[in-house]
Amino acid sequence: MGFLEVNDITHIYFSKKATTTALIDVNFTVEEGEFISLLGPSGCGKTTLLSIIAGLIEPTVGTISLENEQIRNNNKKIGYMLQQDYLFPWKTIEENILLGLKLTNQLNDETRKTTIALLEKMGLYNVENKYPAELSGGMRQRVALVRTLATNPKVLLLDEPFSALDFQTKLKLEDLVFNTLKQFGKTAILVTHDIGEAIAMSDRIYLFSNRPGTIVKEFIVPDELRILEPFHARNHPLYNERFQTIWEELNSLENENSHRSPARRI
Amino acid sequence: MKTKIHIDLLHDEYKRALIKEKRWVTIIQLSILVAFIVLWEISSRMYWIDPLIFSSPMKIWDLLVKDILDGTLLPHVYTTLFETILGFILGTALGTIMAAILWWSPFLSKVFDPYLVVLNSMPKVALGPILIVALGPTMTSIVTMGAIISVIITTIVVYTAFREVDPNYLKVLQTFGATRRQTFSEAILPSSFPVIISTLKVNVGLSWVGVIVGEFLVSKQGLGYLIIYGFQVFNFTLVLMALVIIAIFATIMYKGVEFLEGKLIKNR
Numbered sequence: 001m002g003f004l005e006v007n008d009i010t011h012i013y014f015s016k017k018a019t020t021t022a023l024i025d026v027n028f029t030v031e032e033g034e035f036i037s038l039l040g041p042s043g044c045g046k047t048t049l050l051s052i053i054a055g056l057i058e059p060t061v062g063t064i065s066l067e068n069e070q071i072r073n074n075n076k077k078i079g080y081m082l083q084q085d086y087l088f089p090w091k092t093i094e095e096n097i098l099l100g101l102k103l104t105n106q107l108n109d110e111t112r113k114t115t116i117a118l119l120e121k122m123g124l125y126n127v128e129n130k131y132p133a134e135l136s137g138g139m140r141q142r143v144a145l146v147r148t149l150a151t152n153p154k155v156l157l158l159d160e161p162f163s164a165l166d167f168q169t170k171l172k173l174e175d176l177v178f179n180t181l182k183q184f185g186k187t188a189i190l191v192t193h194d195i196g197e198a199i200a201m202s203d204r205i206y207l208f209s210n211r212p213g214t215i216v217k218e219f220i221v222p223d224e225l226r227i228l229e230p231f232h233a234r235n236h237p238l239y240n241e242r243f244q245t246i247w248e249e250l251n252s253l254e255n256e257n258s259h260r261s262p263a264r265r266i
Numbered sequence: 267m268k269t270k271i272h273i274d275l276l277h278d279e280y281k282r283a284l285i286k287e288k289r290w291v292t293i294i295q296l297s298i299l300v301a302f303i304v305l306w307e308i309s310s311r312m313y314w315i316d317p318l319i320f321s322s323p324m325k326i327w328d329l330l331v332k333d334i335l336d337g338t339l340l341p342h343v344y345t346t347l348f349e350t351i352l353g354f355i356l357g358t359a360l361g362t363i364m365a366a367i368l369w370w371s372p373f374l375s376k377v378f379d380p381y382l383v384v385l386n387s388m389p390k391v392a393l394g395p396i397l398i399v400a401l402g403p404t405m406t407s408i409v410t411m412g413a414i415i416s417v418i419i420t421t422i423v424v425y426t427a428f429r430e431v432d433p434n435y436l437k438v439l440q441t442f443g444a445t446r447r448q449t450f451s452e453a454i455l456p457s458s459f460p461v462i463i464s465t466l467k468v469n470v471g472l473s474w475v476g477v478i479v480g481e482f483l484v485s486k487q488g489l490g491y492l493i494i495y496g497f498q499v500f501n502f503t504l505v506l507m508a509l510v511i512i513a514i515f516a517t518i519m520y521k522g523v524e525f526l527e528g529k530l531i532k533n534r
Binding site for chain 2: 051054056076078079080082084086088090099100103104151
């Protein structure tokens, strides 16, 4: 049995006029401490899958289990980081990062100290009393990471957390997140449509097809790249090789799609 | 270095232009007020307008001073002010609470939707006679008028604001296992403060309408009573004086709400 198991997930959205199959027969297993990327075009149901894993949505069919325990409703062992920081603008940085602890009744002097120390570890000093609007995009996303880590989740779900940032900030943040997660031994699932990011950050990559989303291929990132920080991994010769392979795979997927429905072309 | 000096100069110039513009706005605002009063006074004295109906600033002023000094005015002002503020607070608070209940239960909100639309389009002052019979010709029915006139629109506007809160904030809270109550107090309510404040601004005006109409119908005291009394005895100086007082206090209340706005939503 794996650490986190995704078993036969199928999810269908219902509306008055139509039903949309967002995910079909998704199966995979994540080991403790692993970094997995789910790579695929926009609208392939990756965010839906993360919401299901987080216990925010009940899947139509299938189960998720973490440490052999089925996940229902919301599970405090799982942290979720969104595309944008979604820091609450009317709360100070300190109130924002302590939010999870407050909601789960874990707020005490010790957890407060640990969390503020974590903020400094992310290179954010003397920002506790500031408001999110006073911080740059990269700083805010770092605060959001602290907020997610504060409750000490076992699994981190990252929903394109770097996509709203400029390229330079994104590269720096990738390294920071990578190092932080490795240091705390966290298991992580990253959703992205950025091939480079997936290769640079993860141990394994699952390629998703479009509508209904399902896993079409698994790539294992070679050890040489895995041990490197994302920034250095991007400069490794193996990186380009992998990039090509995945790129071609994605292209062929897209061609298949456009044969099926000529209206969708990019 | 040369550019630096240049920038400073330009900045000074910019600031000076701003101050100058602001000064002009104030000057013109005051001139309009003074011109209006002077023109009113002259037209009244020269019989360009009927002084019996339109009175004149001097007469209003004299009456104001006299009524303040003999102590007959202030009880009216207090009464109306008390009724209005109470009606205003009740209307806004009840409206917000009703909006919260509707947000709490989407099913209830679907059920009550058509009723809200009907209640909102109905002229609330038409309920006045019924209220007075039901609650008695007392201050209670006047305060109720002041509240009822704003409660439905507050419910609708605030409920809409509750629903428009970015769902991603709610998602953040859900990932921490927040209860519906926590979701409300951590995200829904604070992010709706700007909308609540702007309904407060509307409600200031509405409560005055409700209270004055209520006083027209029933009271023995208050500015609305003074207006109706002045109308009945054909003393339009009294009517206009009451209007001026209402204008002043309505503005003060509005400014109070603006002050509150600054306190509550400074960080966005």
